[in-house]
Amino acid sequence: MEQWLLWLKYTLLGIVQGVTEPIPVSSSGHVIIAQRLMGLEQQGLTFEILTNTASLIAICFIYRQEIIRLIVHTLRFIGTREERYKKDFMFAMYIVVGTIPAGIIGALFKDQIESYFSHIKTVAIALLATGVALWLIRNLRGKKRDGDLSFKDALIVGLAQAVALIPGISRSGSTVIASIAVGMKQDTALKFSFMLYIPVSLGGIVLGAGDIAAGIGNGMLVPYVLAFMATLIVTYFAMKWFMGMMAKGNLGYFAYYCFVAGILLLIFL
Numbered sequence: 001m002e003q004w005l006l007w008l009k010y011t012l013l014g015i016v017q018g019v020t021e022p023i024p025v026s027s028s029g030h031v032i033i034a035q036r037l038m039g040l041e042q043q044g045l046t047f048e049i050l051t052n053t054a055s056l057i058a059i060c061f062i063y064r065q066e067i068i069r070l071i072v073h074t075l076r077f078i079g080t081r082e083e084r085y086k087k088d089f090m091f092a093m094y095i096v097v098g099t100i101p102a103g104i105i106g107a108l109f110k111d112q113i114e115s116y117f118s119h120i121k122t123v124a125i126a127l128l129a130t131g132v133a134l135w136l137i138r139n140l141r142g143k144k145r146d147g148d149l150s151f152k153d154a155l156i157v158g159l160a161q162a163v164a165l166i167p168g169i170s171r172s173g174s175t176v177i178a179s180i181a182v183g184m185k186q187d188t189a190l191k192f193s194f195m196l197y198i199p200v201s202l203g204g205i206v207l208g209a210g211d212i213a214a215g216i217g218n219g220m221l222v223p224y225v226l227a228f229m230a231t232l233i234v235t236y237f238a239m240k241w242f243m244g245m246m247a248k249g250n251l252g253y254f255a256y257y258c259f260v261a262g263i264l265l266l267i268f269l
Helices: 001-018 026-037 045-062 065-082 083-117 119-136 151-163 169-182 186-207 209-215 219-247 252-268
Strands: none
Touching: 001 026, 001 065, 001 219, 026 045, 026 119, 026 169, 026 186, 045 065, 045 083, 045 186, 045 219, 065 186, 083 151, 119 209, 119 252, 151 186, 169 186, 186 219
């Protein structure tokens, strides 16, 4: 393969990851589809970690003020027990609880799940399932804000995030759907969903740090850097767009997309 063509394909993969990471249509499923269409082999853990890191940086930048406030107020509550810091402390604890299911299942079974389910037909069925779930909750308008959540809510959303380890099941989709289903307001559901993404993604980066250095060899540095930068930039704008869509309550459009994409994959691939 000519070098420029390889660079272009990896840039396109980064764009696919960036567009689909924030929105409820499954980034892992779309990357698998894109690789199949471009004739690329599945890129493995190194590529996944790099692009997920890029998406993580973009999302952390968007939520930087909330992240800083949560950290500062949590530490202040631990030190002072002042009531005014308790809401943010409890929200941080809910994030911890919600992270546990995906953390445990991912650490123990992620490779087996991906090897067993990383097929186009599985991705198609998972997209259809995501579409059904999005359709069912499209008109729900919850009332729970940050201070109204419970450990039960956090655990349910955490279990939904663990289900999203299956390629084709959207992580953002599953957690947003579960958050809305337990009664969260749209903005709270979105924030909680992506706050859960941060520790899970960080855990994957730490566990896979050794693989990154080994995987960038063999002339793949430039393609991976291009994919990383494309993912970083596109994730930022896709996330901003999705936040606007959530504010308007337009999740039904994503259900339509999942139905169409899933059916087309079953027919043609």
